[in-house]
Every structure is written in C-alpha cells, then in structure tokens.
Amino acid sequence: MTVLKTGRLPALAFVFAIAAPVAAKESIQYRNLLTPLLETGTDIIDQPIVYPSGNAKITSAIVVIPPGKDTGWHTHEVPLFVHVLDGTVTVDYGDNGTKVYKAGETFMEAMNWPHNGINKEEVPARILAVYMGSDDKTNTATVPGPK
Numbered sequence: 001m002t003v004l005k006t007g008r009l010p011a012l013a014f015v016f017a018i019a020a021p022v023a024a025k026e027s028i029q030y031r032n033l034l035t036p037l038l039e040t041g042t043d044i045i046d047q048p049i050v051y052p053s054g055n056a057k058i059t060s061a062i063v064v065i066p067p068g069k070d071t072g073w074h075t076h077e078v079p080l081f082v083h084v085l086d087g088t089v090t091v092d093y094g095d096n097g098t099k100v101y102k103a104g105e106t107f108m109e110a111m112n113w114p115h116n117g118i119n120k121e122e123v124p125a126r127i128l129a130v131y132m133g134s135d136d137k138t139n140t141a142t143v144p145g146p147k
Contacts, residue, residue, distance in 0.1 A: 037083060037106040045096045045110045049079050054134035065089060065125045071117040073145040078133035080109040087125030090118045094146045114143045 042048055062085070065071060083106045092098045093115045101107065109115075119125040131139040 038081070038108065040108055043079070043108040043110050044091075044099065045093060045113060047111060047113070049108060050111070051132065052078050052134040052137040054136040057133045057135055059131040059133065059139055061129050061131075063127045063129050065117060065119040065127075067119055067122050067124060069119055073114050073116045073143050074140050075114055075143050076109055076111050076131070076140055077137040078131050078139055079111060080139070081128075081130040081132070082107050082109050083128040085126040085128055087119060087123050088121050089125045089127060090120050092116045092118065114146070116145060 040049070063071075065087075082101070084101045084103050086103050088103070089101045090098060091101065093110060093113060096110070096113065117125075133139050
C-alpha cells in the first residue's frame with residue numbers, strides 16, 4: 001500500500017508537468033479571442049472606481065433611449081460599465097461638461113455624479129449597462145437636474 005501511495009506522487013507530478021504548458025497555451029489561445037473594450041481604474045469624469053461594500057450583485061441590462069428622449073437626471077451608487085450598441089447618446093454631466101458616445105464606444109459611467117443621457121438622433125440609442133453593485137446600494141437614483 002505504501003508503494004502505491006508514493007507511486008502516485010511521481011505520476012501526479014508528471015501529469016501536472018504536462019498540463020502546465022497546455023494551460024498556458026489555452027490562456028494564449030483564449031486571449032487571442034478577446035477584443036478589449038475597456039481597461040481603467042477611473043470613471044468618465046476621472047473619479048477612482050470604488051466597489052460598494054456588501055454582498056455583490058451584478059445587474060446587466062439593455063437600455064433603449066428613443067429618439068428625442070432622455071434618461072432624466074440621475075446618479076449611480078455603483079460602478080457602471082457602458083457599451084453603446086447602436087445610435088448616439090449625449091450625456092450632460094453639469095459642471096463636468098457634455099460628452100457624446102457613439103455605437104462601439106465603451107466607458108465607465110460617473111458614480112455619485114448627476115447626469116442626464118439624451119438621444120438627439122432620429123434612431124433609438126441602445127446601450128449595454130452592467131452595474132457592479134451590492135444588495136445595499138441603488139444602481140440608479142433619480143435626482144433633480146442642475147439649476
């Protein structure tokens with residue numbers, strides 16, 4: 001029985017030695033499939049991204065803003081990844097200016113900063129929104145606009 005147990009160790013070492021290059025090769029292969037959209041530590045108005053405390057809760061949604069409509073002034077208590085799928089969205093950040101995002105563009109939305117997304121085009125704007133929140137934080141809260 002002792003011989004069998006010690007005999008397994010070299011066999012396992014051999015399996016891991018063979019698997020390590022395969023795992024590295026798979027990582028390279030997987031990386032070759034990726035098209036990076038965004039890598040950042042700050043949001044669109046250069047605030048550091050801070051994850052909320054509590055139990056993690058990820059919410060993803062497609063947001064559609066019809067032509068000539070807006071989201072209304074709001075804030076986000078959680079990091080929000082945004083990828084514009086179709087159309088153009090103009091976001092008014094009040095004192096931080098206005099930015100225009102077109103299909104294919106990706107950004108981290110401002111946290112705890114009032115803003116309003118507006119579709120000034122004649123076609124619907126569609127965005128993928130991924131909220132990286134928690135059970136005790138609100139993804140989106142309505143706020144009064146600037147005066």
